[in-house]
Amino acid sequence: MRKVITYGTFDLFHEGHINLLKRAREYGDYLIVGVTTESYDDSRGKLNVQENLMKRIENVRKSGFADEIIIEEYEGQKIEDIQNRQVDAFVIGSDWTGKFDYLNEYCEVVYLERTKGISSTDLRARQNGI
Numbered sequence: 001m002r003k004v005i006t007y008g009t010f011d012l013f014h015e016g017h018i019n020l021l022k023r024a025r026e027y028g029d030y031l032i033v034g035v036t037t038e039s040y041d042d043s044r045g046k047l048n049v050q051e052n053l054m055k056r057i058e059n060v061r062k063s064g065f066a067d068e069i070i071i072e073e074y075e076g077q078k079i080e081d082i083q084n085r086q087v088d089a090f091v092i093g094s095d096w097t098g099k100f101d102y103l104n105e106y107c108e109v110v111y112l113e114r115t116k117g118i119s120s121t122d123l124r125a126r127q128n129g130i
């Protein structure tokens with residue numbers, strides 16, 4: 001069984017997230033999705049997330065692609081998750097190309113093409129009438 005893991009904030013859950021999760025699930029037999037906490041997002045400079053953790057987890061759950069949902073709380077957790085859960089592949093969107101190559105030491109690293117024309121940032125701006 002090929003185990004795949006991916007991570008994200010998944011704020012204002014949209015088509016780009018769905019496309020990513022669908023392809024991540026298809027890449028293996030079992031998909032683990034890590035959803036970031038507010039404090040972890042704060043620490044990495046993502047300051048304007050609109051939806052709380054429970055809402056974002058619920059949206060990922062409802063998508064039906066995740067076999068397991070975990071919470072991502074700190075820098076360095078990815079390595080531990082991959083090792084503890086015997087993950088075969090780490091999958092993430094192409095906006096991160098190269099950034100997670102260090103995980104190659106622990107599993108396969110795959111960058112999937114990001115869906116063009118939609119983002120949480122755009123949706124937040126639209127909400128605020130910008």
Ligand code: C2G
Nearest residue numbers: 007008009010011016017020092093094114115118
């Ligand atoms: N994504 C995508 N297409 C979009 C928008 C997002 O493919 N138009 C993908 C991102 O590349 C990512 C996932 O959807 O793989 C979640 O995106 P975000 O919610 O923005 O989360 P992000 O900040 O990319 O999380 O540990 C956290 C992760 O390292 C990164």
